[in-house]
Amino acid sequence: MTATAPAFTGRRRQRRVAEAHLGWWMIAPVLIVLAANSIFPLVYAVFVSFHNFQLLIPVPHRFVGFANYARIFRDALFWSSLEVTLWFIAGVVFLQFPAGFGLALLLHRLRRRQDLLVTLFLVPTIIAPSVAAFQWAQLYNYQFGPLNYILGLFHLGRPTWTADPQLALPALVFVDFWEWTPFMTLLLFAGLRSLPQNIVDAARVDGSTACQVAWRIYLPLLRPVIGIALVLRILMSVKLFDIIYVLTAGGPGTVTENLAYFTYIEGFRYFNLGYACALAILQLIAVSLLAKLLIRMTRRPGVAHVIPAGGAA
Amino acid sequence: MKRRGLSLADLLTYATLALALFVFLAPVLWMLITAVKPAEEWLTSPPVFIPSELHWQNFADALFKWGGLKGLGDSLIVAAGSTVLSLLLGVPAAYSLGRFRTGGDNLSFMILSILFMPPVAVAIPMYLLWSSVGLLDSYTALILQYTVFNVPFISWVLKSFFEDIPRDMEDSAVVNGATRWRAFWEIAVPLARPAILAVALLAFIFSWNEFFFAVILSRAEVTTLPFILPTLMEGHDVLWGDIAAIATLGALPVIALAFALQRYLVRGLSFGTLRE
Numbered sequence: 001m002t003a004t005a006p007a008f009t010g011r012r013r014q015r016r017v018a019e020a021h022l023g024w025w026m027i028a029p030v031l032i033v034l035a036a037n038s039i040f041p042l043v044y045a046v047f048v049s050f051h052n053f054q055l056l057i058p059v060p061h062r063f064v065g066f067a068n069y070a071r072i073f074r075d076a077l078f079w080s081s082l083e084v085t086l087w088f089i090a091g092v093v094f095l096q097f098p099a100g101f102g103l104a105l106l107l108h109r110l111r112r113r114q115d116l117l118v119t120l121f122l123v124p125t126i127i128a129p130s131v132a133a134f135q136w137a138q139l140y141n142y143q144f145g146p147l148n149y150i151l152g153l154f155h156l157g158r159p160t161w162t163a164d165p166q167l168a169l170p171a172l173v174f175v176d177f178w179e180w181t182p183f184m185t186l187l188l189f190a191g192l193r194s195l196p197q198n199i200v201d202a203a204r205v206d207g208s209t210a211c212q213v214a215w216r217i218y219l220p221l222l223r224p225v226i227g228i229a230l231v232l233r234i235l236m237s238v239k240l241f242d243i244i245y246v247l248t249a250g251g252p253g254t255v256t257e258n259l260a261y262f263t264y265i266e267g268f269r270y271f272n273l274g275y276a277c278a279l280a281i282l283q284l285i286a287v288s289l290l291a292k293l294l295i296r297m298t299r300r301p302g303v304a305h306v307i308p309a310g311g312a313a
Numbered sequence: 314m315k316r317r318g319l320s321l322a323d324l325l326t327y328a329t330l331a332l333a334l335f336v337f338l339a340p341v342l343w344m345l346i347t348a349v350k351p352a353e354e355w356l357t358s359p360p361v362f363i364p365s366e367l368h369w370q371n372f373a374d375a376l377f378k379w380g381g382l383k384g385l386g387d388s389l390i391v392a393a394g395s396t397v398l399s400l401l402l403g404v405p406a407a408y409s410l411g412r413f414r415t416g417g418d419n420l421s422f423m424i425l426s427i428l429f430m431p432p433v434a435v436a437i438p439m440y441l442l443w444s445s446v447g448l449l450d451s452y453t454a455l456i457l458q459y460t461v462f463n464v465p466f467i468s469w470v471l472k473s474f475f476e477d478i479p480r481d482m483e484d485s486a487v488v489n490g491a492t493r494w495r496a497f498w499e500i501a502v503p504l505a506r507p508a509i510l511a512v513a514l515l516a517f518i519f520s521w522n523e524f525f526f527a528v529i530l531s532r533a534e535v536t537t538l539p540f541i542l543p544t545l546m547e548g549h550d551v552l553w554g555d556i557a558a559i560a561t562l563g564a565l566p567v568i569a570l571a572f573a574l575q576r577y578l579v580r581g582l583s584f585g586t587l588r589e
Binding site for chain 2: 020038103
């Protein structure tokens with residue numbers, strides 16, 4: 001960054017070399033741990049995915065080429081679990097984002113107590129997902145749950161929620177909404193807070209209404225932050241596992257089985273390790289492409305511009 | 314055009330925020346209420362909204378009858394162990410990436426992409442690996458497994474932080490005879506303390522809450538609180554009050570930490586992309 005010096009003196013060059021050496025020493029332990037715990041397993045997963053690898057059947061593992069991958073696309077359960085994953089992504093984009101943005105705008109209007117409120121809102125996000133799932137198991141309880149009691153007061157029926165094939169998926173999408181909308185709010189609120197105030201004031205003077213300000217000024221200026229928030233949440237929703245495991249175990253039938261849960265069942269219930277690994281690798285490829293997109297967005301010059309380091313406190 | 318006083322818009326703002334706050338906190342509140350209900354009031358229709366007494370016995374049962382105490386201990390060991398290990402590995406790595414640009418953009422991208430790796434992708438090989446070395450159901454396995462996800466997070470957030478610290482102070486220390494390592498340890502690290510606290514908080518919360526690998530790698534020896542919960546919810550006689558007490562034990566430390574370290578929480582949760 002500061003390579004404007006006309007020529008490297010001998011001592012300077014020496015220092016640079018020493019720094020490079022130290023740099024590698026400082027990062028070497030991380031590389032070793034990551035290699036052992038993620039590079040090696042990934043390579044091994046690729047290897048397994050090319051074999052007929054079943055723990056329950058004591059036959060030697062046979063190389064099967066792309067057979068496991070070919071099987072994926074013929075498997076109706078794969079397509080249905082992909083659909084469930086897409087529903088959760090739709091929940092992020094069409095429910096969590098608008099609600100999160102709305103809440104962020106409202107919080108931004110407040111003049112006091114913003115931090116306290118943000119932290120209160122964040123409680124669903126920071127508690128353990130299995131704790132959150134337990135809370136919803138109570139609320140959704142058919143017989144004794146407060147939700148059905150309140151519906152009963154208004155004679156609105158008694159749904160079985162997570163046991164109802166029609167309602168189970170929406171019920172889970174709502175739990176995910178409840179858990180993660182506050183996180184969306186936090187990111188967008190922090191983004192709003194870092195915007196230069198004079199732009200907004202100028203728009204107000206022009207006589208724009210609050211809605212116009214939100215739509216014409218905040219939305220375009222926040223585009224990089226919105227991009228980051230959406231991609232982060234989409235990546236997280238692809239690996240969603242916990243609330244499905246606790247609340248429905250993929251049921252009733254398989255209507256709430258997403259890709260992550262389907263892979264888990266194939267691998268750890270049926271021990272079709274070859275097939276499960278092929279599924280896992282496919283997800284990894286999809287997610288890496290998404291992650292690449294995310295990083296490109298964080299590097300966009302706009303981000304540095306909109307979010308000055310050490311900006312408005 | 315800024316108006317002072319309470320306008321209709323202000324009222325609507327407060328009303329909407331209050332309603333939203335209720336929606337987001339009601340389930341937590343319901344858990345807390347259940348945790349202090351006496352057994353006769355767990356399963357009633359209509360449900361009991363205000364317990365007739367504060368029945369602390371649920372917590373005693375949760376701790377001593379259902380393995381809550383062991384769960385708390387195990388969660389603490391795993392979360393603290395992984396946080397400390399992740400910082401020891403991640404802080405120097407972040408400095409190396411941020412200050413020396415070690416390995417260029419490719420290396421930092423590679424480390425970051427591990428953060429987004431779906432856990433199922435490595436679950437099966439890791440399960441086979443840990444079982445082949447006899448470390449299934451051990452502290453070591455969980456601590457290392459969580460470290461793999463904490464380190465990329467820490468490195469990424471702190472890397473941008475170290476980039477923002479001007480290097481003049483460290484450089485002049487080096488010119489005056491200090492080693493580079495001392496410049497890192499005695500100048501850069503103290504300056505980065507708030508950011509380090511933020512990532513430590515998040516790493517702790519992540520490890521305390523983690524569920525997927527706990528399910529896959531744990532059996533009976535190492536039982537963190539998130540792992541215990543669903544095992545108690547199986548079967549027909551669901552002991553709502555006792556489970557709510559265990560869930561509360563799992564949630565309260567995290568909530569308390571979050572409130573105590575509010576400022577750092579926001580900074581850490583926004584993944585360093587937003588700086589306050």
